[in-house]
Amino acid sequence: xxxxxxxxxxxxxxxxxxxxxxxxxxxxxxxxxxxxxxxxxxxxxxxxxxxxxxxxxxxxxxxxxxxxxxxxxxxxxxxxxxxxxxxxxxxxxxxxxxxxxxxxxxxxxxxxxxxxxxxxxxxxxxxxxxxxxxxxxxxxxxxxxxxxxxxxxxxxxxxxxxxxxxxxxxxxxxxxxxxxxxxxxxxxxxxxxxxxxxxxxxxxxxxxxxxxxxxxxxxxxxxxxxxxxxxxxxxxxxxxxxxxxxxxxxxxxxxxxxxxxxxxxxxxxxxxxxxxxxxxxxxxxxxxxxxxxxxxxxxxxxxxxxxxxxxxxxxxxxxxxxxxxxxxxxxxxxxxxxxxxxxxxxxxxxxxxxxxxxxxxxxxxxxxxxxxxxxxxxxxxxxxxxxxxxxxxxxxxxxxxxxxxxxxxxxxxxxxxxxxxxxxxxxxxxxxxxxxxx
Numbered sequence: 509x510x511x512x513x514x515x516x517x518x519x520x521x522x523x524x525x526x527x528x529x530x531x532x533x534x535x536x537x538x539x540x541x542x543x544x545x546x547x548x549x550x551x552x553x554x555x556x557x558x559x560x561x562x563x564x565x566x567x568x569x570x571x572x573x574x575x576x577x578x579x580x581x582x583x584x585x586x587x588x589x590x591x592x593x594x595x596x597x598x599x600x601x602x603x604x605x606x607x608x609x610x611x612x613x614x615x616x617x618x619x620x621x622x623x624x625x626x627x628x629x630x631x632x633x634x635x636x637x638x639x640x641x642x643x644x645x646x647x648x649x650x651x652x653x654x655x656x657x658x659x660x661x662x663x664x665x666x667x668x669x670x671x672x673x674x675x676x677x678x679x680x681x682x683x684x685x686x687x688x689x690x691x692x693x694x695x696x697x698x699x700x701x702x703x704x705x706x707x708x709x710x711x712x713x714x715x716x717x718x719x720x721x722x723x724x725x726x727x728x729x730x731x732x733x734x735x736x737x738x739x740x741x742x743x744x745x746x747x748x749x750x751x752x753x754x755x756x757x758x759x760x761x762x763x764x765x766x767x768x769x770x771x772x773x774x775x776x777x778x779x780x781x782x783x784x785x786x787x788x789x790x791x792x793x794x795x796x797x798x799x800x801x802x803x804x805x806x807x808x809x810x811x812x813x814x815x816x817x818x819x820x821x822x823x824x825x826x827x828x829x830x831x832x833x834x835x836x837x838x839x840x841x842x843x844x845x846x847x848x849x850x851x852x853x854x855x856x857x858x859x860x861x862x863x864x865x866x867x868x869x870x871x872x873x874x875x876x877x878x879x880x881x882x883x884x885x886x887x888x889x890x891x892x893x894x895x896x897x898x899x900x901x902x903x904x905x906x907x908x909x910x911x912x913x914x915x916x917x918x919x920x921x922x923x924x925x926x927x928x929x930x931x932x933x934x935x936x937x938x939x940x941x942x943x944x945x946x
Contacts, residue, residue, distance in 0.1 A: 522648065523647075526582070526648045526651040526652045527651050527652075527655045528578075529579070529581060529582045529652055530651065530654065530655030530656035530658075530659065531658075532574050532575060532578045533575040533578045533579045533582070533652075533656050533659075533921075534656050534659045534660040534924075535574065535659060536573060536663075536695050536697065536698075537573060537575075538571040538573055538574075538696050539571060539572055539573075540569050540570070540571050541569075541570050541572055542569050543569075547571055547696050548693060549693065549694045550693055550694075551688075551693070551694045552674055552689065552692040553692070554679065555678050555679035555680065556678075556679050556680045557680065557682060557683070557686070571696070572916055575916075575917065575920050575921070576917075576920055579628075579920040579923065579924065580920075582652055583628060583632070583923070585648075586631075586635045586636070586639065586927075587635060589639040589640075589642075590635060590639055591638060591639065591640065592638060600627050600631060603626070603627060603868060604623040604626075604627045605623075606860075607619070607622060607627075607861065608623045611853055611857065618914060621916065622913060622914050624919075625913045625914065625916075626913070628920065628923045629919065629922065629923055629926065630868050631923075632926040632927045633926055633930070635930075636927065636934050637930070637934070646935060649935075650931075653924075653927075653928050653931060656924060657728070660709065660732070661732055664732075664736060664739050665735060666691070667687070667689075667690055667739055668735065668738055668739065670689055670690050671689075671742055674687070684744065684799045687742035687743070687744075688742075697915070697917055699743055699744075699745060700910055700912075700915070701910075701912055701915040701917045701918040702917070703743040703745045704906050704910065704918050705918055705921040706739055706743070707740070707748060707751045707902060707906070708899065709732070710736045710740065711755060711898065711899060711902060712925045712928065713729045713732050713733035714733065714755065714759070714781065715895055715929070716729045716932070717729055717730060717733065717773065717781060718762070718769075718771045718778065718781075719771060719772065719937070720771070721936055737784075737788050740752075740788075740792065741791070741792050744795065744796050746796060746800075747905070747906065747909045748792060749789065749792055749793050749796060750905060751902060751905065751906075752792065754901070754902070755785055755898075756782070756786055756789055758898055759778065759781065759782045759785055760782065762894075763778055763779070766778070768890050769887055769890050769891045769894060770887045770888055770891045815844060815847070816844075816847075819842055819847045822851070830854065832854045832855050834850070834851060834852045834853045834854035843909060843910060843911065844907070844908050845907035845908070845911055845912075845914075849861070888933075888937065895929055899925070899926070903922070
């Protein structure tokens with residue numbers, strides 16, 4: 509009896525622990541790592557915006573999302589389950605060290621953040637392929653993802669309700685960008701990394717709906733798909749219009765190449781989803797033009813064009829040494845990952861960094877291919893490649909506008925989405941027989 513009680517207590521604690529990690533990994537709760545204060549700022553009081561500076565631009569100190577810590581614990585747990593721990597950790601360690609050494613001139617904290625970003629993405633892509641099918645691991649994964657998405661669901665629902673209430677009670681003229689709050693308390697990074705995370709979530713929901721796993725998944729991810737689309741409209745970001753345009757083209761491609769993949773959804777439903785994305789794209793475009801008062805295409809892109817022209821002017825004046833090894837001590841001035849890295853580490857640094865990334869992604873693709881071919885289904889490989897190619901295409905597009913890969917809130921949520929897709933593939937799409945019950 510004592511053993512049964514102990515087992516029950518351990519099981520309860522384990523379930524609570526992974527549920528807890530899932531809940532807090534999605535929440536935009538930011539902690540000052542110097543004094544452990546939580547970012548908390550009320551922006552609407554009695555229907556009036558309390559500050560003329562309605563969007564927090566910089567906090568001066570380093571604030572990390574609580575999800576960075578909870579997800580790091582979860583990823584560490586998964587890494588411990590890898591059968592070839594030493595080899596995997598050695599590769600990740602060398603990879604992280606090389607990236608830090610290459611880009612350390614941008615500042616050790618930025619270099620460390622970027623290295624962790626790439627290392628976490630690498631692990632998230634591979635770790636589930638390197639662990640065995642185990643009932644306990646499956647249960648812990650399922651709990652983490654269940655409460656992560658439930659937490660995200662209620663977060664988005666709260667933001668929508670808060671936005672509506674804020675509109676109803678306003679006693680003053682609100683600025684165009686005014687929906688970045690939950691019950692009048694600001695969501696930090698709402699218009700940058702939070703919006704970028706929502707695009708990844710929106711795409712993930714789209715893909716899960718195409719896979720048509722079961723009624724439970726379909727119902728929940730349809731609701732999440734709809735909520736995410738509403739909050740994307742709240743964000744009023746111009747980059748979202750570009751993302752939706754590419755996603756619409758992507759959905760058309762799927763219609764034409766439907767038989768190459770393992771999608772179980774009917775073509776009629778794809779047409780409906782395709783039409784919804786088109787309507788969302790048109791609606792958001794008109795909304796952004798109206799609320800942000802954009803009167804021409806040039807007005808919409810003038811700030812980015814200015815950055816590009818400034819970059820070109822600076823490059824034209826460089827010496828050979830500066831071209832090869834970088835020339836500027838500033839970082840982030842172009843709001844473009846590729847240009848900002850180039851001015852800091854030059855052509856040689858970019859080449860070495862690209863070489864490392866090519867090796868890593870070749871390693872990842874090898875596992876994808878081997879696992880797919882073992883199952884004897886080319887459609888599985890096609891579907892996996894389709895998912896990863898487009899999600900990294902979205903990241904590349906985003907990196908031309910923002911520095912998301914340096915932002916922990918973005919890359920931890922990206923990693924969770926990558927892990928979740930691999931979880932779906934490993935335990936639901938993989939046709940190899942398993943004793944694990946879903």
